[in-house]
Amino acid sequence: MARATSTDVIRPVEPDDLAAPDAASGRLAPGGLLTAERGELRATPGFYRRSWRRFRRNQVAMAALVIFGLVALFVLVAPLISRWTGFGPYDNHLANKLAPPLTKGYMLGSDGNGRDILTRLAYGGRVSLMIAFLATISTLVLGGSIGLISGFFGGWVDTVLMRLVDVLLSIPGLPLLILIATLYNPGPAGLALVLAAVGWPGIARIIRGEVLSLRGREYIEAARVSGAAPARIVVRHLLPNVAPLIVVFASLAIPGLILAEASLSFLGIGVQVPTPSWGNMLGEAQRYFRTNTSNVIIPGAIIYVTSLTLYLIGSGLRDAFDPRLGD
Amino acid sequence: MTAYIIRRSLLMIPLLLGVTFLSFAIINLIPGSPVMRLRDNPKIKPEMAQMLEKELGLDKPWPIRYVGWLGDLLHGNLGSSMYNGVSVADRILAVLPNTLLLSLSALTLALVCAVPLGIYAAVRHRSWFDHVATVGAVAMYAMPTFWLAMLLVILFSLRFKEWGLPSLPVGGMTDPRGDGGLADRFVHLILPCVSLALIQIGSWSAYIRSSMLETLQQDYVRTARAKGLGQKTVLYVHTLRNAFLPLVTLVGLSLPDLFAGAVIIESIFAWNGIGRLTIEAVNRRDYTLIMGTTLMFAVLTLVANLIADVMYAILDPRIRLE
Numbered sequence: 001m002a003r004a005t006s007t008d009v010i011r012p013v014e015p016d017d018l019a020a021p022d023a024a025s026g027r028l029a030p031g032g033l034l035t036a037e038r039g040e041l042r043a044t045p046g047f048y049r050r051s052w053r054r055f056r057r058n059q060v061a062m063a064a065l066v067i068f069g070l071v072a073l074f075v076l077v078a079p080l081i082s083r084w085t086g087f088g089p090y091d092n093h094l095a096n097k098l099a100p101p102l103t104k105g106y107m108l109g110s111d112g113n114g115r116d117i118l119t120r121l122a123y124g125g126r127v128s129l130m131i132a133f134l135a136t137i138s139t140l141v142l143g144g145s146i147g148l149i150s151g152f153f154g155g156w157v158d159t160v161l162m163r164l165v166d167v168l169l170s171i172p173g174l175p176l177l178i179l180i181a182t183l184y185n186p187g188p189a190g191l192a193l194v195l196a197a198v199g200w201p202g203i204a205r206i207i208r209g210e211v212l213s214l215r216g217r218e219y220i221e222a223a224r225v226s227g228a229a230p231a232r233i234v235v236r237h238l239l240p241n242v243a244p245l246i247v248v249f250a251s252l253a254i255p256g257l258i259l260a261e262a263s264l265s266f267l268g269i270g271v272q273v274p275t276p277s278w279g280n281m282l283g284e285a286q287r288y289f290r291t292n293t294s295n296v297i298i299p300g301a302i303i304y305v306t307s308l309t310l311y312l313i314g315s316g317l318r319d320a321f322d323p324r325l326g327d
Numbered sequence: 328m329t330a331y332i333i334r335r336s337l338l339m340i341p342l343l344l345g346v347t348f349l350s351f352a353i354i355n356l357i358p359g360s361p362v363m364r365l366r367d368n369p370k371i372k373p374e375m376a377q378m379l380e381k382e383l384g385l386d387k388p389w390p391i392r393y394v395g396w397l398g399d400l401l402h403g404n405l406g407s408s409m410y411n412g413v414s415v416a417d418r419i420l421a422v423l424p425n426t427l428l429l430s431l432s433a434l435t436l437a438l439v440c441a442v443p444l445g446i447y448a449a450v451r452h453r454s455w456f457d458h459v460a461t462v463g464a465v466a467m468y469a470m471p472t473f474w475l476a477m478l479l480v481i482l483f484s485l486r487f488k489e490w491g492l493p494s495l496p497v498g499g500m501t502d503p504r505g506d507g508g509l510a511d512r513f514v515h516l517i518l519p520c521v522s523l524a525l526i527q528i529g530s531w532s533a534y535i536r537s538s539m540l541e542t543l544q545q546d547y548v549r550t551a552r553a554k555g556l557g558q559k560t561v562l563y564v565h566t567l568r569n570a571f572l573p574l575v576t577l578v579g580l581s582l583p584d585l586f587a588g589a590v591i592i593e594s595i596f597a598w599n600g601i602g603r604l605t606i607e608a609v610n611r612r613d614y615t616l617i618m619g620t621t622l623m624f625a626v627l628t629l630v631a632n633l634i635a636d637v638m639y640a641i642l643d644p645r646i647r648l649e
Contacts, residue, residue, distance in 0.1 A: 167345030170632075174587035175605050175624045179350070179617060182609040183357050259471050263591055266473050267606065282474065286595070293481055300474030308469035315465075 047244070054320040061316025068309040071302065075125035082123075087116035089123040090274055098292050109294050111284060117298060124276035125302065131192045131271070132257045136250050138196030139203060139257075144246055146200065147207025152215065152234055162208070165201040173198050174263065181269045188277075191270055195257055203249050210242050244321040251314035255307035262303050278303045332637055339629045346625040347400075347618065348393065354614055355389035383409055396618065405622075406615040415619035418604065423623065425500065426600035429592065430585045432516060433523035438578070441528045445535025450562065452540060460532060467529025472588050476522035476595045483518060498597040519596040523588050527581060534577055535570065542570040572643055579635020583628040 045053070055061060074081070082088055085107060093114030101109040101117075108117040150161040168176075180194050214220065215238075223233050264270030265279025266286075273280055278299045285295035362380045380386050384395070399406055405415040448460040480497055487494035495518050501507040502515070542548065543566055551565045590602030597603075601620055608616035640646045 163341075163345065167342055167349060170342050170346055170628050171350070171621065171625050172583040172587040172628055174590050175602070175621065176350075178590070178605060179609055179621065180353060182606075183354065183612070255469055259469075262471055263473060267591070267594060269606075282477075286477065289477060289481060290485060293485075296474075296477050296481065300471060300477070303471050304469065304474060307471065308466065311469045312465070 051244075051317075051320040055316055058316045058319065061312055061319075064309040064312035064316070067305065068313060071125070071306055071309070072129070075122055075129055078119075078122035078126055082119045085116050085119050087119045089115070089120050089276055091115060098288060098295075100292070101294050108298055109292065111281070111295060112288060117281070117295065120276040120281060121278070121299065121302060124278050124281055124299070125306075127188055127271055127275060127277040128258065128261055128265075128279065128303075129306075131188055131195070131261045131277070132254055134189065134192035135195035135199070135257045135261070136254050138193055139199045139253060140246055140250055142196055143200035143203030144207055144242075147204040148211055148234055148238060148242070150204065151208035151211025152230065152238065154212075158208070161204070165205055168198070168201045173260070177260065177264060178267070178269055181264055188271055188275065191261065191264070195260055199253070199257070199260075203246070203253070206245065206249060207242055210245055211238055214238060214241055248314065248318045248321055251310065251317050255310040255314070258303065258307045258310065278306075328637075328640070331640060332633075335633055335636060339633065342629060343622070343625060344397075347397065347622060350618060350621045351389065351393045351396065354617055355392070396615075400622075405619045408613050408616050410611045410613040410616070415615050418616065419601065419619050419623055422600050422604050425598060426586070426589055426593070426602065428516070429519055429523065429598060429600060430582075430589050432520045433527070433589075434578070434582070434585060436520055436524040437527040437531060440524070441531035442535055442574075444528070444532040446539055446562075446567070448532065448536045449539030449543065457536075460536065464529040464533035467525060468533075470526060470529075472522065472526055473591050473595060475525060476518070476592060479518055479522055480595075498595070500597075500599055515596075519592045519598055522595075523585065523592050526588060527585065531574070531577065531581075535574055538570045538573050539566065542566045545569070568642070572639065575638045575642060576635050579631050579638070582631035582635075583624075586624060586627055 078089075086105065091114075093110065095114065096104050096106070096110055097112055097114040099106045099110040099114070101107065104110070106116055106118070108121070110116055111120070146161055150158045176198050177194065180198070181191065184190070184194070186194055220233060220237055223237050228236075261270055261277065262279030262282070265277045266283040268280070268283055271277035271280050273284065281299040282296065282303070285292065285299065289296045362376050362383065362385060377386075384392055387395075396406065403416075405419070407414050408418065444460055448457040451457055483495045484497045485494075496502065496515050498515075500515050501511050505511040548561060548565055551561045556565075586602075589598075589600060590605065592598065593600040593602040594606065601623060604616070605620040605624075607613075608620055
């Protein structure tokens with residue numbers, strides 16, 4: 001972080017701060033402290049840089065990042081895969097339906113309409129991942145701003161918003177999603193917004209709690225005394241301090257949203273066929289699970305790998321952001 | 328304690344009001360109504376559709392209908408289905424025991440497995456067992472319920488049958504050719520219950536493990552050890568009860584997840600429960616039935632939270648009830 005924010009004002013000195021220049025390699029150089037005493041002090045690395053350093057040392061999280069990167073790459077090059085397999089994602093070949101993997105030119109087999117599973121997996125991943133990320137961003141914007149407003153302004157605003165949160169949290173999410181998604185029948189982007197509309201109370205409550213505890217701090221007091229407007233205090237002083245919390249929440253929410261979209265599409269409520277999504281591919285395969293087991297295993301496996309790696313990246317970030325866990 | 332429970336229950340009323348108002352609004356703000364679909368049907372005269380709309384009360388604005396619905400609810404009347412006129416309460420009561428059987432047996436199974444797993448992993452901290460349990464917990468946490476359920480069906484129903492091993496039924500609640508007796512029901516319950524429980528076992532055992540590890544470091548545990556008590560006494564008398572406190576809240580808060588998970592499991596295993604009823608209701612735009620099932624889900628969630636709070640108060644004498 002180029003400019004010091006209030007996050008950086010007071011914090012304990014960590015070994016990294018005093019390490020020799022090769023600390024970038026992740027190891028503390030022998031005699032690092034001595035180097036520093038000799039007056040070769042470097043610029044103090046910011047909060048995010050130090051967190052990234054901690055993250056990189058987490059082998060599980062790094063492995064998850066690489067595997068998720070491969071999944072993302074697979075999805076990004078969907079048109080190339082389509083050209084390579086020779087199938088478009090919507091090409092029906094009814095004569096060749098339900099072909100097992102590696103037969104009739106289908107690498108991973110074909111579905112009930114004779115569409116190529118591999119090609120649809122790549123295109124379906126675009127839809128599934130797009131919905132999950134869009135839903136995450138919308139959840140954060142909605143839940144984050146409501147939490148910030150609720151915590152910062154307090155009073156009746158807080159009371160009204162938090163009662164709304166209580167109400168929303170007393171209906172289990174999935175039945176509510178089923179209700180809204182069926183009645184309003186949204187497209188993929190709309191589905192992301194529906195997921196956010198149901199999912200925001202969790203993050204709103206967390207952010208509110210954090211803001212309540214930050215509100216009484218001296219630097220907020222100082223900003224107010226020096227005449228900063230509420231909007232400026234929220235954006236410049238509160239937001240940077242709750243940002244790590246938001247990032248961690250987001251990365252842990254994405255796998256949940258991937259699974260939510262897949263569940264809805266699996267039930268035939270989310271993304272509608274012929275548009276592929278991992279969930280509706282699995283839902284369709286359910287009809288043929290007695291004969292075509294691989295049609296069930298393949299889309300489920302990629303959903304699982306994606307949600308698992310995203311979850312591991314998320315917990316890696318949480319550990320990296322928590323300085324109490326140390327270096 | 329009774330006063331506490333009553334006071335705590337009264338707090339549920341405004342929440343239920345909010346839930347019903349919100350769901351009524353969501354359902355009725357969409358353009359179109361159950362009758363609108365009939366209007367597209369050339370065989371049905373517009374006058375007929377209008378009459379039906381009036382009969383179902385759909386000609387009035389929705390806030391007025393909401394007040395009417397609420398009035399009926401106070402008299403214990405959930406109305407009748409807009410699709411076939413059957414009493415909503417009857418339909419829900421017919422399937423509610425099935426959902427409760429499924430989720431509560433999954434809850435029991437999950438606890439029976441997760442508690443010993445968590446305790447053992449904590450006691451053998453950093454052993455290979457602990458590592459396997461931790462990895463397993465993470466692996467289960469990210470698992471899609473529906474995929475897991477289908478894999479279990481493929482293995483235990485299809486493959487086991489092929490291999491000539493005793494296999495489990497693919498779905499349904501009883502064998503149509505069987506006698507529908509207790510054994511038959513039990514066999515049909517196994518796969519849905521295990522699929523639902525497996526998802527919870529991971530996170531619950533991880534939670535018990537960390538709660539145990541934290542409690543084991545408390546001063547009173549060290550005191551108990553120092554005065555020469557055996558490992559068993561220290562563990563079961565001094566540690567467990569305290570380590571269980573947060574678990575009570577966690578289980579109470581996970582119950583809604585369990586009901587939600589049951590929706591998917593019910594659909595995969597053709598289990599005739601409230602989740603399938605919900606899907607049927609929304610697909611038919613059966614407004615009164617949708618309100619009934621939503622209310623039911625909310626009541627189940629709030630009662631689960633209430634039970635968690637009451638249990639917590641019973642287990643932890645430090646909680647003041649005033």
